[in-house]
Amino acid sequence: MHLHIDEDITFRRLEILLVFMETGNLARTAEKLETSAVSIHRALHALESGLRCSLFRHEGRNLHPTEAAHALAEVAREVLRSMADGVRSTREVAGYSSDHIRIGSLYSLTNRTIPALVMGIKLRKPDIQAELILGSNADLLQKLRDGAIDAALMGTPDNAVDVESEPIFEDDIYFAAPVGSHYAAMERIDLASCAGERFVTLTEGFVTYSGFVDAFRVAGFSPNVVMKTGDIFSLMNLVSGGMGYTLLPGRVRSVMPQKVQLIPLQTKYLMRQTISLNFLRTRERDPNLLMLLSVCRMTKAELR
Incomplete structure (x- = not known):
């Protein structure tokens, strides 16, 4: 069965509704969400338009929530909580900020570079588990693009505009x-x-x-x-x-x-050869990869 939700009903507007229900005031809601009171008022009005019913009574410049607003707020809490859990689990499946990091490497880097890197990781995030996958430059680049590894220590790839590379040594x-x-x-x-x-x-x-x-x-x-x-x-x-x-x-x-x-x-x-740490640009904000990047920059002298 196809479920249709009016486009005026968004996660952001539901979040605004919940904060407004907590503060009871447009100005305090705007301050908490770092926006303007006008934007808050517009968002609440858009929710009413999407629902096609009134959520507030107007008393001068003040808005007082109706029973309908309380009913929507109860549902909104559950929806936002479920969505937050879904985002977190999806990121974990994709390897984004999980407690497991998959590092690809050339065979020739397993003597000094990989041990030094793993030691640096453990010092910063003791609970993270590192998995090592070995292969050629071509293999590792394909695994990176397929999502089979999170980062690769290898020769800097040519013409790979989708890959961010941090040189480690030549x-x-x-x-x-x-x-x-x-x-x-x-x-x-x-x-x-x-x-x-x-x-x-x-x-x-x-x-x-x-x-x-x-x-x-x-x-x-x-x-x-x-x-x-x-x-x-x-x-x-x-x-x-x-x-x-x-x-x-x-x-x-x-x-x-x-x-x-x-x-x-x-x-x-x-x-x-330029050996670098490589990861997809689409994951450049992943906390685990930012940590890995920091380790590489801090321990370059040990990684050769």
């Missing part, structure tokens, strides 16, 4: 080789001289893969990629095992296998 890309390789003594690597080598890399969608492609575009040849993998730790193990060379961000230096060496690239191949 990271240079290095040539990764097994310790003792014939590149070990070089101060900087000229990728153009590596055309005959085998390479391993991350799968498409990772920000490091994008840097890999860009660097070899500058070098002027397509590398011989013998294997791709879906996480950076497996990639480092492939290099350690002599499967091939690759390009890696400097942030993995502290968790690399002992048999892997990072060597700087020549200046013309320099690639720099």
Whole structure:
């Protein structure tokens, strides 16, 4: 059954009615709601128009509520209470200001960045539960847009006008080789001289893969990629095992296998990643995300 409520009957006007019933005075109602007495009078009159009955008796400039006004006020309290509960539960389902926050991250950030971030969260909101979801840049961006995560620590996405990004740190890309390789003594690597080598890399969608492609575009040849993998730790193990060379961000230096060496690239191949906290602009007022943003800004030095 279709239920029709006249457009003159709004939540705001019901709220005004309840405050007026409490104060009994236009001026005090206006002061409490931070508006004018004229606006209060218009709102009450609009309610009468929508209901098509009188809610008040006029005695000079004073308004006295009728039995109809008391009846409407009783219903209005229940309606506004139910709607407030509905808004709160809807926000919780959407992850807005709940006691649970879902953070997406690149695998390479789980060593230092994520632990430092979670520690900062716990210091500010001890009761909040953080859930970690790992993936590539492309995966995390899609999960962000689908509402599967609340925020993502990843490479700053290009042309994502629906996403708010807070830069955390920048990271240079290095040539990764097994310790003792014939590149070990070089101060900087000229990728153009590596055309005959085998390479391993991350799968498409990772920000490091994008840097890999860009660097070899500058070098002027397509590398011989013998294997791709879906996480950076497996990639480092492939290099350690002599499967091939690759390009890696400097942030993995502290968790690399002992048999892997990072060597700087020549200046013309320099690639720099910007790692940022990302969330949808439509949720920029979410208290949990504002807290997360504050943590990132306060602990940037620890997050690399």
